[in-house]
Amino acid sequence: MLNPVHLRTLVEVVKTGSFAEAARRLGYTSSAVSQQISAFERAVGVELFEREAHSIRPASAALLIADRGGELLAAFDGFEHEVKAMVQGLRGRLRIGTFPTASSRVVPKALAKLAADLPDAEIRLDEAEPEDVLPLVLTGELDLALVYAYDLVPQSWPEELTVLPLLDEALLVMVPSEHPAAKNNVRLEDLKDERWIASRDGTSGATCLTRLCAASGFAPRIAFRSNDYEVVQSLVAAGVGVALVPALGYKALPGTHAMPLRHKPLRRHVHVVHRTANTNPLLRDAVNALQEVCQNAVGGYINQP
Amino acid sequence: MLNPVHLRTLVEVVKTGSFAEAARRLGYTSSAVSQQISAFERAVGVELFEREAHSIRPASAALLIADRGGELLAAFDGFEHEVKAMVQGLRGRLRIGTFPTASSRVVPKALAKLAADLPDAEIRLDEAEPEDVLPLVLTGELDLALVYAYDLVPQSWPEELTVLPLLDEALLVMVPSEHPAAKNNVRLEDLKDERWIASRDGTSGATCLTRLCAASGFAPRIAFRSNDYEVVQSLVAAGVGVALVPALGYKALPGTHAMPLRHKPLRRHVHVVHRTANTNPLLRDAVNALQEVCQNAVGGYINQP
DNA sequence: ATTGAGCACCAGGTCAGCTTATGCTCGACG
DNA sequence: CGTCGAGCATAAGCTGACCTGGTGCTCAAT
Known part of the structure; x- marks a missing residue:
C-alpha cells in the first residue's frame, strides 16, 4: 500500500513548491521530507521531482499524483472527523425495536426529540412483539427495544440486558x-x-x-x-x-x-431494554428522550413506574 | 491520522466476523489483529468490538466505520492502480507546444496516433512561436515542443534541452x-x-x-x-x-x-525539443509518434533530416 | 474430561522513519 | 569576488511502532 503519510507530504511539497517549506508546515525536518519523497519515488518507480541545489521542480507525474492524492487525503480527513463526531454521539446509527402500541403513542415523540437533537444520526425503527425483538437485541441487531410485560405474565430478562421501566x-x-x-x-x-x-x-x-x-x-x-x-x-x-x-x-x-x-x-409495564454491554453512544440519548416523553405522557390511566 | 492499515484490518474483521479469520486473510497472526484493533479503539476512544472468549461482536460504531472506511480504502486502492498505470505511461498528462504550420500538418496525425495508443492520456496542445514556447519547456510548463529553425538564422538550444530533428x-x-x-x-x-x-x-x-x-x-x-x-x-x-x-x-x-x-x-528544419531531465513517461511515446508521422509525411519538398 | 478454536497479554526482536550532523551547490550581497 | 545563507542529499544513530511467538483463559463440541 502506498504510504499515506508520504502522500500527504508529497501533496504539501507540490503545494508549497519546496521541501523545506513543506517540512516547516508539517512539523518535520527537511531531511525527513527528502527521505519521504525518495521513499515514495522508490515505491512508484518514477522520479517525481527534479532536484537542483536550491530548488525542486515537480514532474508532471507528481502534479497528477498530488491532485488526486489531495482529494483522497481530504476524504480521509473528512472520514476521521465523521468518526470523531460519531464517537461523541452526534452522529451514528441506532436501531430500535418496538411493539405496535408504543410505536404509535410513545416512540414518535421521542424520535422527534432525538432527531431534533441529533440531526445527523440515523435511526431505524422495527416493529414487532417483545418475543421477537428480544433475540435481536441480544444478537446486537437492535440497539434498543421497547417491550411490555403484563402483571399476570411474569417476564424474565436475560441478564446481559439492562431493563429500565418506562411506564x-x-x-x-x-x-x-x-x-x-x-x-x-x-x-x-x-x-x-x-x-x-x-x-x-x-x-x-x-x-x-x-x-x-x-x-x-x-x-x-x-x-x-x-x-x-x-x-x-x-x-x-x-x-x-x-x-x-x-x-x-x-x-x-x-x-x-x-x-x-x-x-x-x-x-401493563413498559420497559426499555438494551444490552448492558452496548456502547452505542446514541443509546443514552435515546433512553433519555424516551423517559422524558413518558413523563409528559403521564395522565389518564398511565403512570410513571 | 487514523492508521489506514488498522482501518483495513478493521474492515476485514467486520467482513469476516472474526479476528482469526481476518488475520488469515491478511497474512497476520491473530495476535497482530487483536493488537491492531485495540490500537484503533484507543485512537477513536470507543470500544468497537465486544470480546467473548470465543467470538466477537462488532459494535454499531464498528459497522459504520467499516462501511465508510471500506469505501475509502477501495478509493485508495483505485488511486494506487491509477498511479501504477500512469507510471507505465498508459495514462498521464503531456503538454505540447507547437508552431502554427506544424500544428496543422504534422501534429494532428501524431496526436491521433498517440490518442489511439493511450486512450487515457491527457494531451494538451499550445500553439506559439518557438521563442515563446522554449521558455515554457524550460520551466516545465510544457513537456515537449515542436520548433523550427531556418538555415540562415542560427539557433542555439539551451543545453538542458534534448533536440531531435524531425523534418x-x-x-x-x-x-x-x-x-x-x-x-x-x-x-x-x-x-x-x-x-x-x-x-x-x-x-x-x-x-x-x-x-x-x-x-x-x-x-x-x-x-x-x-x-x-x-x-x-x-x-x-x-x-x-x-x-x-x-x-x-x-x-x-x-x-x-x-x-x-x-x-x-x-x-527550414523542424525539431522536437524537451528537457533532457523530463521523466514524463509519455514523452517517449509522443516523440515516437511524431517521428513515425514525419516519415510518412516525406515527399514533395519535405525530406527526413 | 478432553480437545481445539478464538482472543488477550507479555516479551522480545525487527524495521521504518525520525533527528542530527555534514557536505554540496547556488543565489544574494557587501 | 569571497562570504553567507538557504535548500537539498546522505550517513549515522536512535526510538517507537508493530509483528511474532509463547502463554493463559474461556467456551463449544465431541
Missing part, C-alpha cells in the same frame, strides 16, 4: 356504550358470558386475559383476535364483544366505554 | 501564376523589385528572408506581414506580391506557383 398503564375493560356494564367499577365476573376480542394467541396480552379470567373462575369465549387495538376497539364499538386493552392502546372511540377493573387493578 | 523542408518561392518568374529555377535576384509578403517582424522566417535577400544584394520591399501562411498565399494568389514559404506551409493554391530557389536551396 405503567392500567388495563381497561372496554365494552360497547349501551352495555349494562358501561359504568365504572365493573367486576370481571360480570363479563363471563360475553364474547371477547383478544390479542393473538400466544401474546402475553392474550395470556393475561386468560389468566385473569381463570382467576375469576371462567374461561373467556374469544370471538376475534387482533393485535391491532384500533381493530379491537372498532369491534367493540360494533357490539361484537368486550375487550381488555392497555391504556396506551385506548382511544375514546364513540360507542365504547372503558374502565379499570374494580378489584384487580391490573397493569 | 527538413525546402523554402519555396511563391509567385502568382501569371508572373514571368513562374517557371522553375528562379533566381532570387529576379525578384528584387517585387513586393514581398513576409512573416511578422522578428520571427525567424522574416529574418531569414531579409538575410537571404541581403546575400543577393537587395533588401526586400515588404508589403504585408502575416504569420498565417494561408493568408500569405491568398495574398500571392491575389497578385499582391511574392513570398518565401516553407514547404509545410505550402498548399497548391490556384493562381499561385511555387518553386525552390535555384542556387540556394534553403531549408
Whole structure:
C-alpha cells in the first residue's frame, strides 16, 4: 500500500513548491521530507521531482499524483472527523425495536426529540412483539427495544440486558356504550358470558386475559383476535364483544366505554431494554428522550413506574 | 491520522466476523489483529468490538466505520492502480507546444496516433512561436515542443534541452501564376523589385528572408506581414506580391506557383525539443509518434533530416 | 474430561522513519 | 569576488511502532 503519510507530504511539497517549506508546515525536518519523497519515488518507480541545489521542480507525474492524492487525503480527513463526531454521539446509527402500541403513542415523540437533537444520526425503527425483538437485541441487531410485560405474565430478562421501566398503564375493560356494564367499577365476573376480542394467541396480552379470567373462575369465549387495538376497539364499538386493552392502546372511540377493573387493578409495564454491554453512544440519548416523553405522557390511566 | 492499515484490518474483521479469520486473510497472526484493533479503539476512544472468549461482536460504531472506511480504502486502492498505470505511461498528462504550420500538418496525425495508443492520456496542445514556447519547456510548463529553425538564422538550444530533428523542408518561392518568374529555377535576384509578403517582424522566417535577400544584394520591399501562411498565399494568389514559404506551409493554391530557389536551396528544419531531465513517461511515446508521422509525411519538398 | 478454536497479554526482536550532523551547490550581497 | 545563507542529499544513530511467538483463559463440541 502506498504510504499515506508520504502522500500527504508529497501533496504539501507540490503545494508549497519546496521541501523545506513543506517540512516547516508539517512539523518535520527537511531531511525527513527528502527521505519521504525518495521513499515514495522508490515505491512508484518514477522520479517525481527534479532536484537542483536550491530548488525542486515537480514532474508532471507528481502534479497528477498530488491532485488526486489531495482529494483522497481530504476524504480521509473528512472520514476521521465523521468518526470523531460519531464517537461523541452526534452522529451514528441506532436501531430500535418496538411493539405496535408504543410505536404509535410513545416512540414518535421521542424520535422527534432525538432527531431534533441529533440531526445527523440515523435511526431505524422495527416493529414487532417483545418475543421477537428480544433475540435481536441480544444478537446486537437492535440497539434498543421497547417491550411490555403484563402483571399476570411474569417476564424474565436475560441478564446481559439492562431493563429500565418506562411506564405503567392500567388495563381497561372496554365494552360497547349501551352495555349494562358501561359504568365504572365493573367486576370481571360480570363479563363471563360475553364474547371477547383478544390479542393473538400466544401474546402475553392474550395470556393475561386468560389468566385473569381463570382467576375469576371462567374461561373467556374469544370471538376475534387482533393485535391491532384500533381493530379491537372498532369491534367493540360494533357490539361484537368486550375487550381488555392497555391504556396506551385506548382511544375514546364513540360507542365504547372503558374502565379499570374494580378489584384487580391490573397493569401493563413498559420497559426499555438494551444490552448492558452496548456502547452505542446514541443509546443514552435515546433512553433519555424516551423517559422524558413518558413523563409528559403521564395522565389518564398511565403512570410513571 | 487514523492508521489506514488498522482501518483495513478493521474492515476485514467486520467482513469476516472474526479476528482469526481476518488475520488469515491478511497474512497476520491473530495476535497482530487483536493488537491492531485495540490500537484503533484507543485512537477513536470507543470500544468497537465486544470480546467473548470465543467470538466477537462488532459494535454499531464498528459497522459504520467499516462501511465508510471500506469505501475509502477501495478509493485508495483505485488511486494506487491509477498511479501504477500512469507510471507505465498508459495514462498521464503531456503538454505540447507547437508552431502554427506544424500544428496543422504534422501534429494532428501524431496526436491521433498517440490518442489511439493511450486512450487515457491527457494531451494538451499550445500553439506559439518557438521563442515563446522554449521558455515554457524550460520551466516545465510544457513537456515537449515542436520548433523550427531556418538555415540562415542560427539557433542555439539551451543545453538542458534534448533536440531531435524531425523534418527538413525546402523554402519555396511563391509567385502568382501569371508572373514571368513562374517557371522553375528562379533566381532570387529576379525578384528584387517585387513586393514581398513576409512573416511578422522578428520571427525567424522574416529574418531569414531579409538575410537571404541581403546575400543577393537587395533588401526586400515588404508589403504585408502575416504569420498565417494561408493568408500569405491568398495574398500571392491575389497578385499582391511574392513570398518565401516553407514547404509545410505550402498548399497548391490556384493562381499561385511555387518553386525552390535555384542556387540556394534553403531549408527550414523542424525539431522536437524537451528537457533532457523530463521523466514524463509519455514523452517517449509522443516523440515516437511524431517521428513515425514525419516519415510518412516525406515527399514533395519535405525530406527526413 | 478432553480437545481445539478464538482472543488477550507479555516479551522480545525487527524495521521504518525520525533527528542530527555534514557536505554540496547556488543565489544574494557587501 | 569571497562570504553567507538557504535548500537539498546522505550517513549515522536512535526510538517507537508493530509483528511474532509463547502463554493463559474461556467456551463449544465431541
